[in-house]
Amino acid sequence: MLTIDQAAKLLGMPKATVMRWVRQGKLPTREVEGQTFIPQEDLVRWARKRNIFLHREVLPAGGKRSSKPESLSVIVERGGIFFGVKGRTPTEVLRRSAQLIPLPPEIDKNFIADLLIQREKLASTGIGKGVAIPHPRYPLESLEVPALITTCFLAEPVDFKAIDGKPVFVLFVLLSSTTKLHLHYLSRLSFCLREPEFVTMLSECKKPDDLLRLLKEKEAAMDDA
Amino acid sequence: MHRYLYKLNERFQLICIAVVVGIFAALASVALNRGLVQVSEWLGHFRGNWYAFVFPAVGAALSSIFLHHVVKDYGGHGVPEVIYSISRRGGLLRLRSSYSRLVACLLTIASGGSAGPEAPVVISGASIGSNIGTFFRLKDRQRIVTVECGAAAAIAAIFNAPVTGIVFTLEAIAGEWSPTHLIPVSIASVVATEVSRILQGNQIPFESRLFHISNWDMAACIGLAVLSALVSISLMRMLRRFSGRFKSLPGLPWMRAAMGGTLVGLMGLVLPHVLGEGYEVIRTIIEEEFSSGMLLAGVVLTAKMAATALTIGSGGSGGLFAPCLVIGSLTGLFFHQVLDTAMPAIDWAGQSYFGLLGMAGVISGVLQAPMTGVFLVVEITGSYQVLLSVVLVAVISVTVSQFFEPSSVYHQELVARGELVKPRTDRHILSNLNMMEVLETDCHIVRPTMRLKELVDIVRRSHRNYFPVEDPESGDFLGMVHLDDIRSYLFDPYLQDTVLVEQVMESNVETVSLDDDLERVFEIFDRTGAWSLPVVQDGKFLGLISKATILDHYRKELLVNEES
Numbered sequence: 001m002l003t004i005d006q007a008a009k010l011l012g013m014p015k016a017t018v019m020r021w022v023r024q025g026k027l028p029t030r031e032v033e034g035q036t037f038i039p040q041e042d043l044v045r046w047a048r049k050r051n052i053f054l055h056r057e058v059l060p061a062g063g064k065r066s067s068k069p070e071s072l073s074v075i076v077e078r079g080g081i082f083f084g085v086k087g088r089t090p091t092e093v094l095r096r097s098a099q100l101i102p103l104p105p106e107i108d109k110n111f112i113a114d115l116l117i118q119r120e121k122l123a124s125t126g127i128g129k130g131v132a133i134p135h136p137r138y139p140l141e142s143l144e145v146p147a148l149i150t151t152c153f154l155a156e157p158v159d160f161k162a163i164d165g166k167p168v169f170v171l172f173v174l175l176s177s178t179t180k181l182h183l184h185y186l187s188r189l190s191f192c193l194r195e196p197e198f199v200t201m202l203s204e205c206k207k208p209d210d211l212l213r214l215l216k217e218k219e220a221a222m223d224d225a
Numbered sequence: 226m227h228r229y230l231y232k233l234n235e236r237f238q239l240i241c242i243a244v245v246v247g248i249f250a251a252l253a254s255v256a257l258n259r260g261l262v263q264v265s266e267w268l269g270h271f272r273g274n275w276y277a278f279v280f281p282a283v284g285a286a287l288s289s290i291f292l293h294h295v296v297k298d299y300g301g302h303g304v305p306e307v308i309y310s311i312s313r314r315g316g317l318l319r320l321r322s323s324y325s326r327l328v329a330c331l332l333t334i335a336s337g338g339s340a341g342p343e344a345p346v347v348i349s350g351a352s353i354g355s356n357i358g359t360f361f362r363l364k365d366r367q368r369i370v371t372v373e374c375g376a377a378a379a380i381a382a383i384f385n386a387p388v389t390g391i392v393f394t395l396e397a398i399a400g401e402w403s404p405t406h407l408i409p410v411s412i413a414s415v416v417a418t419e420v421s422r423i424l425q426g427n428q429i430p431f432e433s434r435l436f437h438i439s440n441w442d443m444a445a446c447i448g449l450a451v452l453s454a455l456v457s458i459s460l461m462r463m464l465r466r467f468s469g470r471f472k473s474l475p476g477l478p479w480m481r482a483a484m485g486g487t488l489v490g491l492m493g494l495v496l497p498h499v500l501g502e503g504y505e506v507i508r509t510i511i512e513e514e515f516s517s518g519m520l521l522a523g524v525v526l527t528a529k530m531a532a533t534a535l536t537i538g539s540g541g542s543g544g545l546f547a548p549c550l551v552i553g554s555l556t557g558l559f560f561h562q563v564l565d566t567a568m569p570a571i572d573w574a575g576q577s578y579f580g581l582l583g584m585a586g587v588i589s590g591v592l593q594a595p596m597t598g599v600f601l602v603v604e605i606t607g608s609y610q611v612l613l614s615v616v617l618v619a620v621i622s623v624t625v626s627q628f629f630e631p632s633s634v635y636h637q638e639l640v641a642r643g644e645l646v647k648p649r650t651d652r653h654i655l656s657n658l659n660m661m662e663v664l665e666t667d668c669h670i671v672r673p674t675m676r677l678k679e680l681v682d683i684v685r686r687s688h689r690n691y692f693p694v695e696d697p698e699s700g701d702f703l704g705m706v707h708l709d710d711i712r713s714y715l716f717d718p719y720l721q722d723t724v725l726v727e728q729v730m731e732s733n734v735e736t737v738s739l740d741d742d743l744e745r746v747f748e749i750f751d752r753t754g755a756w757s758l759p760v761v762q763d764g765k766f767l768g769l770i771s772k773a774t775i776l777d778h779y780r781k782e783l784l785v786n787e788e789s
Contacts, residue, residue: 026364
C-alpha cells in the first residue's frame with residue numbers, strides 16, 4: 001500500500017495533482033480507517049495500461065527484508081522443482097509454470113503469468129542449450145516473499161525461439177524483489193549453465209534432489225574459485 | 226451497506242446505485258405529475274371566472290418567492306446547472322435542488338404559466354443522483370454518472386419513454402457516448418420507467434393512429450423541417466430577448482414574474498390553448514380533432530411562443546420540453562393547413578402526422594439534439610412507422626437551427642458566461658489543471674545589484690534559462706533575466722565586471738497570478754512567444770510556469786482520462 005505522497009513520487013507528479021486524481025476517481029484507491037491508500041499492484045497495472053511512466057527507484061526496495069543474496073540451491077529449493085510440465089507453446093508452459101510457483105494466496109498467479117508472458121514477447125528468455133530463464137520485466141518490489149526460482153522440467157521440449165534455436169526442456173522461473181538481486185542470481189545461474197557437462201547432467205535429473213545436489217556442488221566449486 | 230458495495234467491481238457498484246437513483250428520480254417525477262393533475266383540477270373550478278387571468282401571475286410570483294426567499298436556490302429551469310455541475314464540479318448539486326424546482330414549477334404551471342415540468346424534474350433527478358452518489362462516497366467520475374442516471378430516470382419516468390431518457394442524457398447533458406455512462410444511465414432509465422408504470426399505468430401519452438404516408442408527404446417533410454427550425458430559432462431568440470427585457474426592469478424578481486404571469490393570463494382569456502403545459506393541445510392535434518383554419522393555427526402558434534417566452538423569460542419556473550412539443554405540434558398543424566389550402570388535390574397524411582413531425586422538429590431545433598427529438602416523438606406517440614420522416618425532419622431542423630444559433634438553448638447560458646466545457650476537449654483538460662500543480666519553484670533568484678560575473682556563476686549551476694530578479698529588501702518581484710537576451714555579453718570579461726543585473730533584466734514582463742486559469746496563461750504564451758512565465762502574487766515571485774511542464778501534465782491528464 002502506498003500513501004498519496006509515495007504515489008506522487010512514483011508518478012513524478014505534484015501531490016496536489018495526485019490528490020485531485022483521487023478525488024476525481026481516476027486512480028485506484030482503497031480506504032483504511034478514513035485514510036486513502038493506493039495499492040501498489042493496482043497502481044502498477046493502472047500505469048502500465050495507460051503507458052504512464054513510474055519512477056521506480058523511489059519505491060522502498062524490499063522494505064525491511066534483507067536484500068543479501070542467498071545461494072542458488074536455497075532459492076531453487078524455495079521455488080520448488082517440478083517435472084513433466086505440459087504445454088506446446090511458450091505461453092502455455094509459462095501459464096502452467098506460474099501456477100506452480102509457491103506464492104502466498106493473496107498474490108494473483110495469473111498476474112505473474114501475464115508478466116512472464118509479456119516479457120517473453122519482448123525477447124526470448126531462452127538462453128540456449130535447451131534452457132530458458134523466464135522472469136518479469138521489472139523486479140516485483142511489492143512481492144512480500146524472498147527471491148525464488150521455480151524449476152520446471154517440461155514434458156516435451158518447446159520451441160522458445162532461443163538464440164541457438166534448440167527447443168527448451170527446462171525453465172528456471174526467476175522472481176526477485178530488486179534489480180540487484182535479479183542480476184546476481186541471473187549471473188550465477190548462467191555461470192553454471194555455461195559448462196556443457198552441467199547441462200548434460202541437468203537433462204538427466206529425475207528427482208528434485210538430483211538438481212539440488214548438482215547445484216550445491218557447482219556453487220561450492222564457484223565459491224572456491 | 227457501504228461495505229458490501231465497496232467490495233463490488235466498480236461497474237456493478239454503479240449499476241446498483243443506478244437502480245436506487247432510478248427509483249427515487251421516478252418517484253419525484255410521479256409526485257410532480259400527480260401534483261400537477263390535482264392542483265390543475267382544483268383550480269379548474271375557478272377557471273371560468275373573470276378573475277382567472279390573475280392565476281398565472283399569482284402562481285409565478287409565489288414560485289419566485291419560494292425559490293428566491295424560502296429555499297434560496299438559483300432560478301431558471303436548471304438544465305444548464307446540471308451540465309455545469311457535470312463538466313466542472315464533479316457532479317456536485319445541492320440537496321435542496323431535488324425538490325425546490327418541483328414546487329416552483331408546480332406553482333407556475335398549475336396556475337396556467339406556459340412551461341413544462343420536464344426540466345425541473347431533470348434537475349431534481351440529477352440532484353437526487355448527485356446526493357445518492359455522495360452518500361455512497363463516490364468519486365467525482367462516478368458521481369457524474371449517477372447525476373446522469375438521475376436526469377435520464379426523470380425524463381424516462383415523466384414521459385414513460387425509457388430510450389428518450391437515455392438519449393437525452395447522453396446527447397444534451399453529458400455530451401459524450403461511452404459505455405461507462407451508457408450502461409448505468411440505461412439501467413436507471415429502465416428502472417424509472419418501470420416504477421412510473423407501476424404507479425401510474427403504462428400508457429402512451431399521445432397514441433396516434435396509422436398513417437398512409439405517400440411520397441408527397443415525405444417531400445413535404447423537408448418544408449416542415451425548415452419551418453420548424455425557423456420556429457425554434459425565433460423561440461430561442463424570443464426567450465433571450467424577453468428574459469433580457471425583464472431583467473432590466475426595476476423591482477424584485479417575484480414582481481417581474483407576476484408581471485409576466487399577468488400578461489400570460491390575459492392572453493389566456495382570449496386563447497386558453499396557451500395556458501399550462503398544453504398537452505391537451507397536442508392530444509387534440511394527434512387525434513385530428515383540432516378544427517381550425519390556417520389563420521387560427523398560426524395565431525395560436527405565435528401566441529403560445531409568446532406565452533412561453535413571457536413565462537420563462539419573466540422568471541417563472543419550468544422547462545421548455547412541453548412548450549416545445551406544443552409549439553411543434555402547432556407548427557405541424559399550421560403547415561398542414563397551409564398544404565391543404567395550397568394543394569387540396571393531394572391526399573395528405575393528416576394533421577396528426579405533421580403535428581408529430583413538427584414536435585420532433587422543434588424539440589430537435591431548440592435542444593439541438595436530433596436523436597432526443599426522434600426518440601421522444603416515437604416513444605410518446607407509439608408510432609414507429611413515422612420513424613423515417615421523423616429522422617429526416619429532426620436532422621434538417623438541427624442543421625438549420627445550428628446555422629443561425631450556434632449553441633443549444635441549454636448551452637447558451639453557459640456559453641454566455643464562458644463556462645461551457647465539453648468533455649474530452651482541450652478546455653476540459655486545462656480547466657482540470659490548476660496553477661499550483663504546474664508551478665515550478667526550483668528557480669535561482671538573483672538580486673538587481675549583482676554583477677554579471679556573479680550571474681554567470683549562477684548560470685553555470687542552474688539548468689534554467691530564466692532568472693527572476695527580486696528586491697533584496699522588500700522581496701518584491703522586479704523582472705526577469707532571460708539567458709537568450711544576454712548570451713552575447715556573458716563571456717566578455719570586461720562587461721562581466723561592469724554590468725549589473727538590473728541593467729540586463731527585462732522589467733516589463735508579462736506575469737500571471739495563481740488565480741489565472743491556464744487558458745489565459747496560454748493566451749499569453751501564444752501572444753508573447755515565451756516559453757516560461759513568472760507567477761507573481763501580490764508583487765511577490767512564487768515560481769515559474771513553463772510550456773514544457775504543462776505539456777508533461779497535459780499528457781498525463783490525457784492518459785489518465787482514458788477509460789480502462
